[in-house]
Amino acid sequence: MLKSTIATTALAGVLMLPTTAHALEPYDLPVLNDGTSSVVSLDTEYRLGRNWARILRGQAPMLDDPLTYQYLQDLLWQLLPHSQVQDRRLELFVLANPSFNAFAVPGGVIGVHGGLILAAETEAELASVLAHELAHLSQRHYAQRLEEEKRNQPLMLAGILAGILVSAANTEGGMAVMSSAMGASAQNKLAFSRRNEQEADRVGMQTLVSADIDPHAMPNMFSRLQRSYQFYGQRPPEFLLTHPVTESRIADSLNRASQLPRPLGRNQSLEFELIKARMQVRFANSPAEALKHFQSGLENNDTAHARYGLMMAAMVNNKPELAATTYQQMPASLRQHTYVALTHAEVLLTSGQTGQAVHKLQRLLSLYPESRPARTLLAQALRDDGQLDNALRQFKSLSRDYPTDATLWFKLAETEGLAGNTLAVHEARIEYFMLTAQLDRALKQIEYARRSHGLTASDLARLDQRERETRALRQEMKTQF
Template sequence: MLMRNTIFSSLLFSLLLIAIPSRAEDPFNLPLLNDGTSSIVSLESEYRLGRNWARILRGQAPMLEDPITYQYLEDLLWRLLPHSQVQDRRLELFLLANPSFNAFAVPGGVIGVHGGLILAAESEGELASVIAHELAHLSQRHFAQRLEEERRNRPLMLAGILAGILVAAADTEGGVAVMSSTMGASAQNQLAFSRRNEQEADRVGMQTLVSANFDPHTMPQMFSRLQRNYQFYGQRPPEFLLTHPVTESRIADSLNRASQLPDVREKSNSTEFSLIKARMDVQFAKSPVASLEHFRNSLSRNTSAYSRYGLMLAAIANQDFELAEQTRAQMPVELRQHPYVEYSRIEGLLQQENYTKALELTRQLLALYPDSRPVRSLNARVLRSNEQLSASLREYKSLARDYPNDTQIWFQLAETEGLAGNTLGVHEARIEYFMLTAQIDLALKQITYARRGKGLTASDIARLDQREQEARALRQEMKEQF
């Protein structure tokens, strides 16, 4: 089942980039923003298409709800972005709870990373090389290049993809079959175009890497790992699944390009990368016991930050809180005081239901990192655990204003409103959650339920009326797009 899910994910997350045939024979003859192609697909149109597709993604794919890892990836993305050629920088990052080696870019600034990509990367530069590559897909507007001649086929193609998503929710093989039939006989031409796009994304992405002070050789290193990943499964995936086709010639070409660029050598991985690697190893371990054994062995070989932090996390996962605290106490002071380590210590205290101590440490961490999204989210959780519901609601509402597309914040806000006995607040948070996950009918039902509440003010009714208009308009827009 895992292998089938991996294949389906690879197909789903890349077809939007390769589904539409191109009129251009020269892959490097890229459209300018004011040329005919760009006038057909404006940046704003791409943005709206991508963000509505993102709603479907949120509702269909399991997200990895790990604020620390998400923040790390977002920081890495924004480290690369100023050095890229991306013009519309309204990006949205998705972190998927999937152990497969994959990443994707969708028109409109949607970047997706599978948790397995972090597992596969052996350096921060390798991880950055994949993100830089996906940014290049966006900056070169490979989607817009493909749209002009076959515009009429686009709704049919996207409809087929979405049908596959819905079928795959219950039957992965069925979803793949629907998509395969949708692709039809044009798969080979689409793959050829995709390969040319990949070559262009390699070149542009490598320039981004160097400009951001990463070693360009990390890109061919990552390609080699991807190729070995295919070999591990004992067979080459079907052609239409190769959204990032890797060949010996492509690896050689990227090595040649890297040798001609400035020599930027990474001295070592950042502490943050090592800690995030440990988090992913615990996250995707076969079992908590297997994770504990892995990190015991790792720590016996070396006392790196990865080994120490990983053992602490594995101990917490096994509810061996004494071992977790012993491991933390034996860390060097710099590592023990790292915000990731303190965050995890507080998570352990929450599992132990030691809410008072958790609140004390959270306040200290918040004083040091008042603008940190993970720390603020943790603060809201801890406040709620301590039954300080008003303070927890203030934090969640503040987070929702700052990060309005974060479905987990809206979910937790609805839960907290419920504990506080605020029925209207529950409905309004759920409405937003369902809108963000493309569940428009459920959003409209919540509006209906909210209208039945007692004591609604004129302002409440007007707000619900506005939400209904927005929901119906969104449903119509998505119907036209997909």
């Protein structure tokens, strides 16, 4: 959908970490005000970013893993109060991409590649990258760049977003690949200015200290990444292409970190270790390789990370007995951890024990009634168990609470189809196509919906309204992209 002629200057991303707040007034930096609104207003940024998010959903593979999503979402909302982001209407995307990258675009759209979790050795390192990206967002570096280039047309901001799709959609699993010319242009134009990078380092470290996280994690992370790719002739990860890391920059960040308070907050968490194990299984070269890795790891070092990873690897290798045995051999305190209990429910579900999965997930929901992963897994378990009415109630409740989750609408459409609800299938598909920028297909679904039997005047009015909204959105996006 993005035109190949669009300039591809990209911005990179955001995410965050658990916090313990304390004031840091001596190190506070001024937040960029809306002085850049002469070029692009905050409202224009918001609308543009949210429409671009539709394209992202349609072109880049999302990581359909409610547990990993919840972990990153929790980190986001724990770190956000310590940042300088003013407009906190944020939306998180987790991409099924093993590369090390994260990005934030205008409108509070935040993307994290699964590989970012793999690249971080500690939770503090993960936080440092995300705090740095959050600073790019709060300081409105993309709008500043437009002003510096004397671009007086706000919609030219769309060009900043194009390059992100190049790396987000280019996975080994195979997505629609953009033209090589666009990719080359993106590589040449992605980098931030040196001034913006230094400012993002500085503001990001301030966020870390305020969140009770060691600011030294940032230069440590950058230095390790630079060493990893410096001597091997490999193509650097996307993050290093968009954020060039030099010796002088590392030295500068080390100097800044040494002048900041060194909090005593945690560098690691059990949640990070468990989610990292999930990503190691997810992005292993093969399920068999993942199984071998965690079997060896458990023999050498009996840790929660190794035990949980072995249970995950056994599940994806279709070895439910090994997964169950590994779960039962865990200490009681580990089995009771929410992430582990939810994963055990996944094991039950994938091994066909749907009734037991439903029972376990209902019990977990009684303890954690707002748990999005538990609600999502329960909806799937109910559907697989043939309890379609109950499954529909769960999916509809989730879609009301998370209306921009395209995956939920897709699953709702499938479940409505199993229940034989023709009009409801079309309406769920309309929402899915609108969220993934497939607007012509959304209009087709509206046509199909109008042919359904037994439509009421209310049904027809609702479809007419969706058609008007879809056509208006299509026109708006044509002017933007």
